[in-house]
Amino acid sequence: MSEQPPERRPPRPDRPATRRTDRWKQRSTALAGTARELPHQVPLVGRALRQLFRVNLLDCATRLAAQAFLSALPALFVISVFTPAAIRDGLVHSLRKELGLQGAAAQSVQQLLGTSHHEDTSFGVIGALVTLLSATALSRAMQRVCERCWELPKSGTRVAAWRWLVWLLVWLVCLVCQTPVRDGFGLxxxxxxxxxxxxxxxxxxxxxxxxxxxxxxxxxxxxxxVLCGVAVVGVGVASRVYLPSAMSRSIGQFGPYGVVFTSLSWLIVVFTGVTLAIALGRVVSEEEVVAEFLGSRTEPGRWGGKRA
Incomplete structure (x- = not known):
């Protein structure tokens, strides 16, 4: 008795879900192809991507945030001990506004900055100087970011040392004055x-x-x-909306350590915006139209300035 061939079933019609999946796959493939071709079609995009990969954006931003948190902010606290009460109050107000500190966290910062150490003035002055000098680590990190963005060799210590201290002092003063400026001096x-x-x-x-x-x-x-100005304004507006609630949730979940986690995350966002702006600013300045306007049409890495 001969075997019967297996009965063939007619092909099942495509289900709607399968058709939608195929369409999404086709669209994603098309978008990926467009993204790969975009740097070749728009040279500015290609140069910007190469610049960001070369600068290593997140690595630079994380290092800057760590140095700001570990060295610059403690220096700010130490300096506040030797400043008049008006400046100290302005510093507390600025930190409270910028970091979204409320309740117990704000009171802790108030107590920390409100303490003074008049018992041993000599030790306090020496400690402040040591803390301030160690805080120049932030200045050195920022200098390396600028040099990496502009593909310049590292400056000599004798040339750059005084610049680190000057930049740090100006940065701390601007941080104290930041909140009144953002409020339009009350207007x-x-x-x-x-x-x-x-x-x-x-x-x-x-x-x-x-x-x-x-x-x-x-x-x-x-x-x-200019891009840094845009980044600072954007991060400032976002921080006013997001930071207070984020800080409250973090403190409720982790206790006092929540201030550390949220503050460090905020600093990473700030320095990501700044590093991105400086890196892209170099790319924009090399665009033909912009370079013609700025008078900066020279070969990369040689911008008519002094060499270290």
């Missing part, structure tokens, strides 16, 4: 936002020129400074 955000943008642009324009040791002329540094 509101309509004045505070433009003032914050202009102040941040001026600060980071000067920062690049100072830490690069005058090796890059002023005008090529302007695009990065």
């Amino acid at each position: 509101g955000a309509w004045l505070g936002v433009p003032l914050t943008f202009l102040g941040a642009t001026a600060l980071w324009w000067w920062t690049q020129h100072l830490l690069l040791g005058n090796r890059v002329r002023w005008l090529p540094l302007l695009p990065g400074a």
Whole structure:
């Protein structure tokens, strides 16, 4: 008795879910192909991506945030001990606003900055000087970021040492004055936002020129400074909305350590924006139209400034 061939079933029609999955796969493949071709079609995008990979954005931002948290903020606390009460109150208000500190966390910062050590003034002054000098680690890290963005060799210590201290002092003063400026000196955000943008642009324009040791002329540094101003304003607006609730949740979950976790995360976001702005500013300054306007059409790494 011969075997019957297996009965063939007619093909089942495609299900709607399968068709949708195929369409999404086709779209994702098309988008991936477009993304791969975009750097070739738009040279600015390709240069920007190469710059970000070379600078190593997140690594630089994390190092800057760690140095700011471990050295610069303690220096700010120590200096506040020797400053008048008005400046100390302004510092507390600025930290409370910028970090979204409320309740017990705000009281802890108030007590920390409100303490004074008049019993041993000599030791206090020496400790403040040591803390301030160690805080220049942030300045050195920022200088390395600027040099990496502009592909410049490392400056000599004798050339850069005084610049580290000057930049740190100016940065700390700007941090104390940041909240009144953002509030428009009591007149509101309509004045505070433009003032914050202009102040941040001026600060980071000067920062690049100072830490690069005058090796890059002023005008090529302007695009990065403008982008830094935009980044500072954007992060500031976002922090006013997000940080208070995030800080409250973190303190409720981790106790006092929540202030550390949230503050460090906020610093990483801030320095990511700044590093991104400086890195892309160099790319923008090399664009043909911008370079023609700024007078910066020279070969990369040679910008008409002094060499260290």
